[in-house]
Amino acid sequence: LEAPTHAGIYSDHLRSLWEILQQNSELSSAFKKILIDKNNVELEALIAYKLDSLGLVKLNFNECITSRELYRIYFQKGIERTELDYQERLEELEKDNQKLQNLVNIDSLTQIYNRRYFDQYLNAEWQRMAREKSPLSLILLDVDCFKLYNDTYGHQAGDNCLQQVALTVRNCLKYPTHIIARYGGEEFAVILPQTDQKYAYSVAEKISNKIKFLAIKHINSQVKLGIVTVSIGVSCTVPNYQENPSILVRAADEAIYQSKAQGRDRITISPFLNFNSSK
CATH class of the missing domain: 3.30.70.270 (Reverse transcriptase/Diguanylate cyclase domain)
Structure with a gap:
């Protein structure tokens, strides 16, 4: 992912944060919720404090908002790309599965069931x-x-x-x-x-x-x-x-x-x- 900054100053830092989120589904899911809802979002205390320790959110008790607009832009784009990749992989998997079913069930010469x-x-x-x-x-x-x-x-x-x-x-x-x-x-x-x-x-x-x-x-x-x-x-x-x-x-x-x-x-x-x- 490329950081949306003029000189890419924060690119390494943002990539490391992205990798951390990708490795922790609970953190990733919670942060995605914050990105989608621009208002304060209430999270479990432990999850909220973990995101805060990464510098990704600002805390108001258990309520969170993104700490920087840069994070919202960067990670929202990353999530969109990830979901698009997932959908494309899913479609490819379905096509491959159909091909496999055809190989197993379809007569190659006549293209009817075997x-x-x-x-x-x-x-x-x-x-x-x-x-x-x-x-x-x-x-x-x-x-x-x-x-x-x-x-x-x-x-x-x-x-x-x-x-x-x-x-x-x-x-x-x-x-x-x-x-x-x-x-x-x-x-x-x-x-x-x-x-x-x-x-x-x-x-x-x-x-x-x-x-x-x-x-x-x-x-x-x-x-x-x-x-x-x-x-x-x-x-x-x-x-x-x-x-x-x-x-x-x-x-x-x-x-x-x-x-x-x-x-x-x-x-x-x-x-x-x-x-x-x-x-």
């Missing part, structure tokens, strides 16, 4: 839906004949395809609690809390149609359309505390297997778990 976050979120929503006695739906989708797509067009094109599919699915989700995650290589998962089977099926239909609308060429696909398509499995249940979300995943996985067995490019609802609201 398998780790999927597991965490599904478990959390299972518990929440069990408390609320509300339905929880899961959509699993797999890009049809994706190995053939990679073999035909190359891995860079394959990566681009997965990115387009991920973005398309994400844009099909209406509510912030509905999330998409990359479940495996070319497999994606959509978690739909507070969603019954009927609505989950409508979301799956929208996803299937939107992906076909992309018209990503796939000449070697076993689906006769000649474009990228997806096979989808849907499961839904009202969670309870006696079971765990693996049953929901297993049911959707069996449903997606049926979609593939029946020719791909279709949606299968699990017959093992299902819930439709009566509304």
Whole structure:
């Protein structure tokens, strides 16, 4: 800090006082209170006498005012700079924390949630839906004949395809609690809390149609359309505390297997778990 004096005569003295205040939070807090309130401020006797011994204040019993206007100017500027630095550091810390969360939870290729976050979120929503006695739906989708797509067009094109599919699915989700995650290589998962089977099926239909609308060429696909398509499995249940979300995943996985067995490019609802609201 630079002393606001013509020749900087008091700079070393002021810096030493500043360091003392920085090392003692009680003194620093009390002196800040005096700087903010230009009237006499009443402090605890010990704190008041410590500030007085440093020459920072004038005492009237336990009431204090700054002993020199120079101190008010110098230290007020120092406090403002300190608070600004603190705010900047806090903002940087928040940005770094967000970057760290992204590294941990976001799939680097598709920029959607990864398998780790999927597991965490599904478990959390299972518990929440069990408390609320509300339905929880899961959509699993797999890009049809994706190995053939990679073999035909190359891995860079394959990566681009997965990115387009991920973005398309994400844009099909209406509510912030509905999330998409990359479940495996070319497999994606959509978690739909507070969603019954009927609505989950409508979301799956929208996803299937939107992906076909992309018209990503796939000449070697076993689906006769000649474009990228997806096979989808849907499961839904009202969670309870006696079971765990693996049953929901297993049911959707069996449903997606049926979609593939029946020719791909279709949606299968699990017959093992299902819930439709009566509304």
